[in-house]
Amino acid sequence: MKRDIDALSQKEFDVLIIGAGIYGATLAWDATLRGLSVALIDKNDFGAATSANSLKIIHGGLRYLQQLDIKRMRESIRERRIFMHIAPHLVHPLSCLMPTYGHLMKGPEVMTAGMLMNDIISFDRNNHMDKQKHLSMGKVVSRKRCLELAPGLDRTGINGGALWTDAQVYNSERLLLSFILSAAQEGAVAANYVKASSFIQKGQRIGGVQAVDSLNGDSLGIHAKVTVNTSGGWVNQILNRLDNQTQRVNLSTAMNLVVNRKLLQDTALGFNGYFTYPLENGKSYSGRHVLFMAPWRESTLIGTYHRPYAGNLDEMHVTESDIQSFLEEINKGYPNDPVQRDEVSYFYKGFLPMNGIHHKTGEVNLTKHYTIYNHQKDGWLDLLSVVGVKYTTARDVAVKTSNMIFKKLGQKAPKSTSHTRRLTGGEMDSFETLLNEAFSLYNNKLSRSSVNHLVRNFGSNYMKILDYSRENKVWMEAIEGNSEVLQAEVIHAVRQEMACKLSDVVLRRTDLGSAGHPGKEALEDCAKIMAKELGWSKNQVKKELEETESCYNVKS
Numbered sequence: 011m012k013r014d015i016d017a018l019s020q021k022e023f024d025v026l027i028i029g030a031g032i033y034g035a036t037l038a039w040d041a042t043l044r045g046l047s048v049a050l051i052d053k054n055d056f057g058a059a060t061s062a063n064s065l066k067i068i069h070g071g072l073r074y075l076q077q078l079d080i081k082r083m084r085e086s087i088r089e090r091r092i093f094m095h096i097a098p099h100l101v102h103p104l105s106c107l108m109p110t111y112g113h114l115m116k117g118p119e120v121m122t123a124g125m126l127m128n129d130i131i132s133f134d135r136n137n138h139m140d141k142q143k144h145l146s147m148g149k150v151v152s153r154k155r156c157l158e159l160a161p162g163l164d165r166t167g168i169n170g171g172a173l174w175t176d177a178q179v180y181n182s183e184r185l186l187l188s189f190i191l192s193a194a195q196e197g198a199v200a201a202n203y204v205k206a207s208s209f210i211q212k213g214q215r216i217g218g219v220q221a222v223d224s225l226n227g228d229s230l231g232i233h234a235k236v237t238v239n240t241s242g243g244w245v246n247q248i249l250n251r252l253d254n255q256t257q258r259v260n261l262s263t264a265m266n267l268v269v270n271r272k273l274l275q276d277t278a279l280g281f282n283g284y285f286t287y288p289l290e291n292g293k294s295y296s297g298r299h300v301l302f303m304a305p306w307r308e309s310t311l312i313g314t315y316h317r318p319y320a321g322n323l324d325e326m327h328v329t330e331s332d333i334q335s336f337l338e339e340i341n342k343g344y345p346n347d348p349v350q351r352d353e354v355s356y357f358y359k360g361f362l363p364m365n366g367i368h369h370k371t372g373e374v375n376l377t378k379h380y381t382i383y384n385h386q387k388d389g390w391l392d393l394l395s396v397v398g399v400k401y402t403t404a405r406d407v408a409v410k411t412s413n414m415i416f417k418k419l420g421q422k423a424p425k426s427t428s429h430t431r432r433l434t435g436g437e438m439d440s441f442e443t444l445l446n447e448a449f450s451l452y453n454n455k456l457s458r459s460s461v462n463h464l465v466r467n468f469g470s471n472y473m474k475i476l477d478y479s480r481e482n483k484v485w486m487e488a489i490e491g492n493s494e495v496l497q498a499e500v501i502h503a504v505r506q507e508m509a510c511k512l513s514d515v516v517l518r519r520t521d522l523g524s525a526g527h528p529g530k531e532a533l534e535d536c537a538k539i540m541a542k543e544l545g546w547s548k549n550q551v552k553k554e555l556e557e558t559e560s561c562y563n564v565k566s
């Protein structure tokens with residue numbers, strides 16, 4: 011996939027998608043597969059905003075059982091299975107635990123019934139799936155077993171634990187990128203660092219956007235029959251270019267922490283976090299809500315900390331006080347193995363739509379359902395906006411959005427195939443067979459952890475990375491200070507995956523820095539390789555290093 015800015019302005023596309031988070035990426039793939047000509051732009055790198063901030067859980071929607079929202083559960087269960095099928099190298103089963111208390115709603119009796127209902131509702135979850143993707147039946151385990159699995163829990167009142175299986179993405183940034191790479195292979199034109207600055211309007215018709223290439227400041231016009239605004243938290247900002255009054259979506263920030271050790275072995279945990287919200291009247295409210303802790307590679311992800319946000323979207327950042335407050339919440343719920351501040355290796359925040367704030371408790375009330383806005387109602391033809399609430403269900407929303415695009419084009423929508431078509435790298439019969447083959451083929455040539463990492467990130471394309479050895483054997487060596495990431499991955503990111511900046515490679519194309527600062531040596535080595543490929547001057551290298559460093563800084 012090459013960054014070809016001219017190709018964006020050379021023709022009128024059927025659809026232009028503004029924003030390449032998971033909602034834009036899945037839409038680009040679904041619409042392209044169904045025969046539409048697609049342009050996709052992002053003002054930053056692909057997936058650098060909220061989509062890079064998730065807990066990486068592909069939810070089967072167990073929590074919707076509480077509201078008996080079976081339709082929504084079925085949607086999530088189906089999407090979980092589809093993700094494991096179309097990207098089997100990236101999405102894997104994850105065992106999850108929730109302690110039980112008393113004998114009412116949170117008790118083992120109700121939880122046993124819940125586990126059973128979940129299994130019945132997801133009766134087809136393993137149909138035609140690779141064995142490695144089979145999700146076992148849920149059950150309630152003893153208090154002793156629950157505490158063995160999650161030894162740090164506050165033990166008070168625990169009388170068992172509900173255990174079920176969900177799924178987790180090994181690398182959510184590469185999953186998102188795989189949708190874009192796959193769409194580009196089928197003819198979509200995608201470009202990062204292109205910012206939509208205004209709409210091209212012909213009366214009430216929206217004919218695309220005027221945009222700016224942020225890498226060199228050039229302006230360009232991108233023409234399309236239908237424009238879709240998938241700009242996540244920036245949805246109001248984009249619409250405000252049409253109507254200054256528009257404030258359709260209220261936003262909350264949501265933050266996760268990465269802890270640089272395994273607090274749990276193989277099982278994720280839902281547990282009570284204890285929070286205190288400052289209220290406008292100067293008082294505060296204390297309460298509890300469910301937090302989630304998930305083992306991920308050699309680290310632990312913990313989420314989610316919510317706060318309303320009305321500031322400048324491009325200046326939102328994590329503060330030291332956010333981290334301290336969240337650590338307090340976590341350690342009150344998991345007091346027997348508290349997380350220390352210096353174990354927090356990384357933190358990230360994204361935007362989620364919210365309905366409002368609870369008037370008594372100050373708690374953020376998150377929006378539960380996605381919305382596809384058809385702006386015809388507002389008098390703007392040929393424009394849709396999509397506001398999603400979950401990474402998990404983005405593909406399903408993309409199918410529905412494509413259907414609406416076809417309606418706007420006055421064409422009959424062909425059936426979507428994005429539920430069966432494997433993403434690039436996903437072509438394999440069995441994940442474990444592929445992994446074992448790779449281990450035996452490269453037994454003497456690469457470390458086991460490099461092979462494991464290559465297969466999990468690139469799937470059936472992993473050989474493409476190893477092929478770079480023909481051009482330069484040195485590229486088979488790992489980046490300085492890192493035992494897994496090969497130099498060839500950096501070359502591949504620049505040549506084939508549109509990595510333009512050091513942070514693109516460090517945070518989103520490779521595993522170098524997504525769990526924490528990779529070390530000065532690794533950053534410098536990576537920058538050196540990129541500088542050679544992209545002809546960076548010494549000053550540019552310095553700027554890239556500074557920009558990447560700033561991604562790990564906490565603001566006071």
Ligand SMILES: Cc1cc2nc3c(=O)[nH]c(=O)nc-3n(C[C@H](O)[C@H](O)[C@H](O)COP(=O)(O)OP(=O)(O)OC[C@H]3O[C@@H](n4cnc5c(N)ncnc54)[C@H](O)[C@@H]3O)c2cc1C
Pocket residue numbers: 028029030031032033034051052053054055056057058059060061062063064065066067068069204205206207240241242243244248263264265266313314358359360361362397398399400401402403
């Ligand atoms: C902390 C946290 C944890 C989460 N955990 C999970 C989870 O475990 N599982 C799950 O299913 N979901 C989870 N979610 C929800 C999920 O991450 C989001 O619903 C999803 O990523 C939103 O994607 P998006 O494409 O709408 O937005 P984004 O990813 O924000 O994408 C919007 C894009 O639009 C671009 N853009 C904005 N303005 C312009 C412009 N003018 N021109 C061009 N481009 C523009 C931005 O740069 C951005 O890349 C979590 C969310 C958060 C914040």
